Amino acid sequence: MERSTKVRQWLIAALTLAIILYCAAGLDYSGLAAFSPSMGMDVLSGLMKPNWGFVYDGSGEDLVSLLLLTIGIAFLGTAIATVLAIPVMLLSASNLWRSHPWVARVGKFVCNVLRAFPELVYAIIFVRVVGPGPFAGVLAIGVHQIGMLGKLYTEEMEAMDEEPVEAVRAAGGNFWQAMFYARVPQLMPIYTSLSLNHFEIAVRSASTLGLVGAGGIGAPLIFAIQARNWDQVSIILLGVILTVFLLDLLTGYIRKKLR
């Protein structure tokens, strides 16, 4: 017994190693050959000298206004998603549809489909619908997050403690009274925390959606990288990192208070 488990462990370890080596050997490393240390040093020295003039110049195309715009995209996207994820959750939570389980299955399928597309693909669709600009980013983040939040909300709803609900029903409360007096008070803090967490995620995505013309800080960053304008890249990256860091601290603080 002891011996055979040991043999199995070695076999699993060997198999894992073989898979890793096979994957590592199957890749194309020719891209690395073009890299030279002097080029790397060039980039580094550029990154060490951020272009402070870009921080604020009042034109509306500076770092501060673009970062604010990025936060705005993320906030509005998450707000839309939070509002729209609630009906999706009501449809797909199986403990609300005990007599008609197929409804919950349909709801979950909708969530899965919404989550399936990468945000970038949504952004491309919405750039065609409403034209390039921050609003396309808002819609892309909103639609993608409906799927994400809908799934998480549903999971929390299904995992919740049913006793208060039964108590309300036993006292003669109807479905909606049970909803507002037993379910909502229990789920509200968790849902708020999940939405805040997705706001953090949305800020990160919003800073990349500019790649496809959906507004925010992404576009100037990509242009700066393509032009190898490293002092500009440096200040934008600093701005993004600082913004995300501060927002994480803020949402972390709010979430701690919710507990």
Next chain:
Amino acid sequence: MKLKDTIHYNWYKHLFVVFLLLVCVLGSAALTEADFSEVFENADQIGIFMGRLAHPDFSYIPDILDPMVKTLKMSVVGTVIGVLFAVPFAFLATTTVTRNPVVTGIIRFFLDIIRTIPNLLLAALLVAVIGIGEATGVLTIAVFTFGMVSQLIYESIETIDYGPIEAAESVGANKVQIAVWAVAPQILAQIASYTFYAFEVNVRASTVLGYVGAGGIGVVLNSSLALLKYERVSIIILTILVVVAIVDTLSEMIRRRLA
């Protein structure tokens, strides 16, 4: 819960939060020039897009199998490299092992900063520095995994049982010996589980990395989108969905056995 804590005594606080949220929503709507009527006016664009997506071009499958496999290989190698670097840093990021709040603080700050960079931006930056290719994608995934997994590991180190550490200490073990013999055995299963989780996340993420030239299926997705070949986009997204679903199921199975 006291009577004073109920909503009837705190209504002005709740009203203030609602007011604040409303101001934020309106503010970001103004900032992003949100105009929801545009969405309905141009809804036929969504219809056209969806109509073409609904006819996947199945004859294109043989052409995307190779990049899909490449994406999987990139994810495997990137995840493994990321986890290998994450483990020692995670150990240094807990006072349980270092007994030195200064070292831990510095390491945690460094990890926080790594985590704040959105992975698409990281990929764009690395593509600019190193050049286009699969190696860049692997590096991006490795850095991304490093940030994500190191946090998960140090959080689980903080919740371990202190008994074995005290026992090792009382017989005169040094810090390295404590880390290897008292801490590591308690979290090995969790590290393995996090590795699979990271792999899942990475397979999803690496599908868009190609957008900036970091190799894999994203390159094909990007070129199909750019050429407006939505029948191909559709089959690519379907393939990604199937592969992600398979990876999810496999990794969930393995994680359940590890737990």
